[in-house]
Amino acid sequence: MTMNEDDIFTTVKTNVLAVLPDLDPDQVTMHGTLTDLGANSVDRADVVTMTMEDLGLVIPISEFQEVHDIASLVALLKRHS
Amino acid sequence: MTAGIEALNVYCGVAQIPVRTLFEGRGLDTDRIGNLMMRNRSVGLPFEDPVSNAVNAAKPVVDLMDPADKSRIELLITSTESGLDYSKSVASYVHEYLGLPATCRVVEVKQACYAATAAVQMAVAYVASGISPGAKALVIATDVALVDERGQYAEPATGAGAAAVLIGEDPRVLTVDLGAFGNHSYETLDSARPTPTFDIADSDRSLFAYLDCLSNCFEDYRSRVEDVDFATTFDYLAMHTPFAGMVKAAHRKLMREFAGIPPARAEEDFTRRVLPSLAYPSVVGNLCSGSVYLALCSLIDHAELAELDGGARVGLYSYGSGCSSEFFSGLVDQRSAEALAPMRIGEHLEGRCELTFEEYAAVLPANLTCLVPEQDRTVDVTAYDDILGRARIDRDLLVNTGTKDYHRTYEWLNT
Numbered sequence: 001m002t003m004n005e006d007d008i009f010t011t012v013k014t015n016v017l018a019v020l021p022d023l024d025p026d027q028v029t030m031h032g033t034l035t036d037l038g039a040n041s042v043d044r045a046d047v048v049t050m051t052m053e054d055l056g057l058v059i060p061i062s063e064f065q066e067v068h069d070i071a072s073l074v075a076l077l078k079r080h081s
Numbered sequence: 082m083t084a085g086i087e088a089l090n091v092y093c094g095v096a097q098i099p100v101r102t103l104f105e106g107r108g109l110d111t112d113r114i115g116n117l118m119m120r121n122r123s124v125g126l127p128f129e130d131p132v133s134n135a136v137n138a139a140k141p142v143v144d145l146m147d148p149a150d151k152s153r154i155e156l157l158i159t160s161t162e163s164g165l166d167y168s169k170s171v172a173s174y175v176h177e178y179l180g181l182p183a184t185c186r187v188v189e190v191k192q193a194c195y196a197a198t199a200a201v202q203m204a205v206a207y208v209a210s211g212i213s214p215g216a217k218a219l220v221i222a223t224d225v226a227l228v229d230e231r232g233q234y235a236e237p238a239t240g241a242g243a244a245a246v247l248i249g250e251d252p253r254v255l256t257v258d259l260g261a262f263g264n265h266s267y268e269t270l271d272s273a274r275p276t277p278t279f280d281i282a283d284s285d286r287s288l289f290a291y292l293d294c295l296s297n298c299f300e301d302y303r304s305r306v307e308d309v310d311f312a313t314t315f316d317y318l319a320m321h322t323p324f325a326g327m328v329k330a331a332h333r334k335l336m337r338e339f340a341g342i343p344p345a346r347a348e349e350d351f352t353r354r355v356l357p358s359l360a361y362p363s364v365v366g367n368l369c370s371g372s373v374y375l376a377l378c379s380l381i382d383h384a385e386l387a388e389l390d391g392g393a394r395v396g397l398y399s400y401g402s403g404c405s406s407e408f409f410s411g412l413v414d415q416r417s418a419e420a421l422a423p424m425r426i427g428e429h430l431e432g433r434c435e436l437t438f439e440e441y442a443a444v445l446p447a448n449l450t451c452l453v454p455e456q457d458r459t460v461d462v463t464a465y466d467d468i469l470g471r472a473r474i475d476r477d478l479l480v481n482t483g484t485k486d487y488h489r490t491y492e493w494l495n496t
Contacts, residue, residue: 042326042327046333061269065283065286
């Protein structure tokens with residue numbers, strides 16, 4: 001089953017807010033990066049693993065090399081959904 | 082048949098720098114210190130190398146053995162990502178300076194921070210197999226740091242030193258649960274040391290691989306061992322510690338995935354089961370190959386083992402970039418605390434000399450050349466007399482004095 005981009009983004013956003021609870025939800029957009037939102041490397045790993053878990057996906061780590069912002073993260077997750 | 086760790090010690094250098102001093106000296110964002118959960122990092126000095134670190138970790142272990150036991154060390158394995166030669170092992174020098182028997186296999190293994198655990202498991206299997214009853218094996222994880230300001234936020238987390246692990250049939254320190262293990266490995270370039278002078282690291286990829294391998298190792302462990310419950314089977318956990326904050330994230334992930342406990346409720350469990358293992362790593366930094374054994378020392382020296390009936394089960398996690406990883410387990414008890422106490426690890430760490438940022442910056446260039454092969458080189462140990470004088474050291478230390486026709490030279494420094 002292929003999930004749509006909006007659902008995937010919503011899952012990413014939920015997990016970003018779970019990891020960084022002080023963020024204003026409006027700050028999390030497709031065009032931003034996790035680093036710009038204040039996520040350190042542990043936070044970023046948390047967001048990605050929690051999102052894969054929620055979506056039931058297992059994606060090889062090597063593929064995350066191309067992820068630079070939230071939009072490319074969503075695109076990668078969508079390709080594997 | 083029982084087998085496991087009979088004796089254990091670490092050597093983490095004679096100098097350290099507070100992480101805050103390093104952050105301020107480099108102009109790093111001090112708000113991020115909290116995330117690292119670290120107070121100090123050990124700093125190697127230019128006369129310290131993988132051989133001297135290994136010998137200085139193992140000497141107190143070997144000195145406490147009676148001669149008959151020492152003569153039964155049949156296997157010496159050094160584990161290092163700081164190799165000195167394409168052919169000759171670090172172990173060959175270590176064998177000499179520890180005065181180990183000639184009837185001993187000598188070999189070096191490599192797989193970033195994981196290799197020592199592969200060596201420990203092979204040694205445990207050798208002892209447990211019964212093919213040479215009474216045999217002992219000495220595994221020494223030893224490394225130097227090749228890090229400077231290019232490491233950015235990895236610099237304050239990088240430690241240096243060695244861990245010596247004596248394996249035998251009388252596992253006073255850790256009785257390894259034979260057959261209880263889980264592995265996960267695959268090829269990735271998350272961090273590496275492509276030349277003798279610098280490391281490359283992709284921190285996101287490495288942290289992600291560490292966490293991914295942890296879940297997969299634990300799954301494999303659970304598939305081999307009956308009735309395993311992450312929340313209740315292990316009284317304590319000791320993990321490879323790139324920085325203490327990373328272990329907190331790893332624990333949070335396992336609690337969420339395998340115990341169904343959300344991050345907000347994981348804190349109390351972290352404090353109880355994991356924090357004792359982080360006391361030493363948080364004042365040393367990443368000991369690389371020896372990291373999980375530094376965490377185990379910390380756990381044994383800080384946990385309330387006397388109150389536990391029948392001992393405590395420890396879950397151990399070892400991860401090495403590249404990557405390979407293992408989750409395994411064993412039992413510790415009051416005897417473990419008594420066996421580790423003579424090593425006085427807490428005093429050793431307290432006794433390190435605190436460096437100023439300027440002193441720290443001054444020793445780094447020479448440290449970066451430690452592994453570069455040179456036909457002839459002289460290391461002037463007396464140049465560091467001031468630092469050595471400020472450290473509290475109550476035993477002789479092996480120091481590297483240079484190379485002569487590519488042969489590395491060492492001396493015992495009477496402190």
